Amino acid sequence: MENRVIQKGRGFSPLPIRDGLNATRARVGEDAAGISAWDFVWELISKQRHRHPEDNEGALRERFRAQEVILRDGTVLEPHTTLKLGQDVYFYRTPAPEIPVPFDIPIVFEDDYILIADKPPFMATMPRARHITETATVRLRRMTGNNALSPAHRLDRLTSGLLLFTKEQRFRGAYQTLFATREVSKTYLAVAPHAPFDTPLQWQSRMEKTHGEIQGRITEGDNNAVTNLMGVERLTGQEQAELEKIHGPQPPLARYTLQPSTGKTHQLRLHLWDAGVPILGDPVYPTILPEDQEDFAVPMHLVAKSFSFTDPFTGEFREFTSPRKR
Structure with missing residues (x-):
């Protein structure tokens, strides 16, 4: 695992805002402690009520390849990494298609x-x-x-x-x-x-x-x-x-x-x-x-x-x- 040096402040995220969107933070609870990073993130993605049709296992595989599934301290997670209780996992979600609001915001x-x-x-x-x-x-x-x-x-x-x-x-x-x-x-x-x-x-x-x-x-x-x-x-x-x-x-x-x-x-x-x-x-x-x-x-x-x-x-x-x- 790689470890990135992260400056921690109020409201910080180890992943930067991308295209206007904050990364998701998910805390590992008792029911998830001991499972792999892949299983943890895939369960979150697959059970989204509003999910992009192309946000599939291939897309998750690309997140891990791009080192975009990480811990709060900057540790880059591998798919097989075992997670511990209380850890915060950060990753990017893919927004589902939305009906455009047809108004400007002056x-x-x-x-x-x-x-x-x-x-x-x-x-x-x-x-x-x-x-x-x-x-x-x-x-x-x-x-x-x-x-x-x-x-x-x-x-x-x-x-x-x-x-x-x-x-x-x-x-x-x-x-x-x-x-x-x-x-x-x-x-x-x-x-x-x-x-x-x-x-x-x-x-x-x-x-x-x-x-x-x-x-x-x-x-x-x-x-x-x-x-x-x-x-x-x-x-x-x-x-x-x-x-x-x-x-x-x-x-x-x-x-x-x-x-x-x-x-x-x-x-x-x-x-x-x-x-x-x-x-x-x-x-x-x-x-x-x-x-x-x-x-x-x-x-x-x-x-x-x-x-x-x-x-x-x-x-x-x-x-x-x-x-x-x-």
Whole structure:
């Protein structure tokens, strides 16, 4: 076995990002300790739910030949190498074919530290499950040539609007901390049936979401989700007509201005649904629509419209706005 000298830091991988994609890391558990590197990696590949048809034993053989199956410390694995409990094995997966998301992802702002993009609907923030290459992170890495781009926060796949990416790993933690500690003021716009709420209005709930289930839910218990409804504006007749061309006949619609104080999964979607005004185009609330019925021409109308913060490196107050209106 060859041993590569690897600089280990936070978030490092002994295999570099390639074509915008991170290498996979898999830890050897009790059920796999003592088996060969070939058997361990082949089981992971062969049991992928979303697997490229050409990712076969020949492709795995080529990975080993190219010395692209390695341990965290840089040790290059041979197919017959016996693995030990707790070892981390790194290798590249081959993404399955994906339906291209037919929208651009414009760059709104860029400096030495950050890049801010205007994410379209139907595009996930990070690679996950069946959405790998058609994600904002991979698209932007390939578009800019900067494999170090990393999102400081996330948006739901169906939500459009502003996403902040750090341009180098050394900047990542500071901006991620801003979002994690709620030091970023965020404003969203949603289109939903009109209701005459007196604003400003605050919705407080306890929200829970079980892994593997599509819908979240509002339950009894201490509040962990807070949304501030700042304004409700009836759409113009022209706006109503434009949306009815996409979604069919609708009740009178309005634009809701929302400022969340917390960031629970599907928080804004759940709060509007619970208030009796589900977001136009939402395929999960109130009714879960089959995934194979997804139509790129019929988006969900929730936009991460703007955010502001004090920059952790320059000390400047910074504010950014998406040109999207719905």
